[in-house]
Amino acid sequence: MNDVTHSITVAAPPEAVYAIISDTSRWPVNFQPTVHVEQLDHDGTSERFRIWALAGDEVKTWTSRRELDPEALRITFRQEVSQPPIAAMSGSWDIKPAPGGGCELVLGHSYRAVRDDPADLAWIAEVTDRNSRTELANIKALAESSEAREELWIDFEDTVVVAGEVSDVYDFLYRAKQWPDRLPHVSRMDLTESRPGVQIMEMDTVTADGSRHTTKSVRICFPDERIVYKQTVVPPLMTAHTGVWTVAAVRGGVSVTSQHTVAIRPEAVAGVLGESATVADAREFARTALSTNSRITLEHAKAFAEGPSDRSAV
Known part of the structure; x- marks a missing residue:
């Protein structure tokens, strides 16, 4: 040894x-x-x-x-x-x-x-x-900095119910390489899967004001159940961002949840949001931005799973 x-x-x-x-x-x-x-x-x-x-x-x-x-x-x-x-x-x-x-x-x-x-x-x-x-x-x-740590953390989630099959919803989330053609806020995707279920992805997203930012993530995929991920390159406002896409059969279809955990970088707040901005402002900004993109993805996954059964042309 x-x-x-x-x-x-x-x-x-x-x-x-x-x-x-x-x-x-x-x-x-x-x-x-x-x-x-x-x-x-x-x-x-x-x-x-x-x-x-x-x-x-x-x-x-x-x-x-x-x-x-x-x-x-x-x-x-x-x-x-x-x-x-x-x-x-x-x-x-x-x-x-x-x-x-x-x-x-x-x-x-x-x-x-x-x-x-x-x-x-x-x-x-x-x-x-x-x-x-x-x-x-x-x-x-x-x-x-333990006293301030809880103030810097955010945990939240968004859920939709899909009148479709678990496998179709999971397939939409798993095949992220196709997101630039399927999601309006994703402009570029570079995804590799060196072994089954472990994906490394670099993605460019477009925000509501037209600006672009690049993130890099590692995703661990559990078929027809969930995809957990961690951003290894995060926006300047954050020190960390992890998340989970969860799909589960429920009465009436499939419950699909996007869950986020974010840690705010306090020293970056003023530079990103303005001198008068607070950590509370940064928490709300991050939550709104991430939740907006998650809900867009969830709604498109819903439309995909509830669409025609023959998706060979999609």
Whole structure:
């Protein structure tokens, strides 16, 4: 095994740091490399989850088990199912209270490469170093601004009911490569799917005032159920944006929901919305813009699924 340690000093209570690390449901918004987390088991002290995360320019997925010890301010982890070139990886988060207040956060990794290949070991070392430094910086920023954090977050959703089939609605959302021909606010789409169900997309959208902006996202697709995504290139007003498209059979057809979680970048508010703008204004602006585009997509998905059964020409 190869061992490596990273650490950072945090001017915040140890318990606040522990709370950020222990809550995996918030990792996609809190941690830049994390795309999506599916919790498999959780009994309060032990948990298993599957995670999708960026490793360089690739999306990797693995299953991990964690043991949580809030009294000792320690969380250990071990990958149960790793993805090549990683053969095995384990480690720990240790939070050490500082005498004068605050704490030191230490992140340790032990890993092994498939066949101990030197090139693979170098790749793992580089990715582990980059992601560890990014995650520690994210945690430091979040813990040191915890009082304002809730004000910066927005969670909202839009839903329509479609008189159609789940498979047709899901197909419309899944085949995003066709969105420039199907959606008025999408002017360009560059989508790749290197392996089934994992899509990387770069999209140009047009706002109501005619301006364009480019976003880049990773999408994890669960057929005929949902598509979760994370924007890896976000508009200047945001630090993070994740979402889920969910389709489910209900009485009368299909319920289709677009759910968003957004974190506002407070230092960008004045530059984007004007000197007198507040975080509350930014929250409303982001919600309106995203909800407008989501509802347009939902209505077009509805029209598609409720349209002619022969869509070969669409």
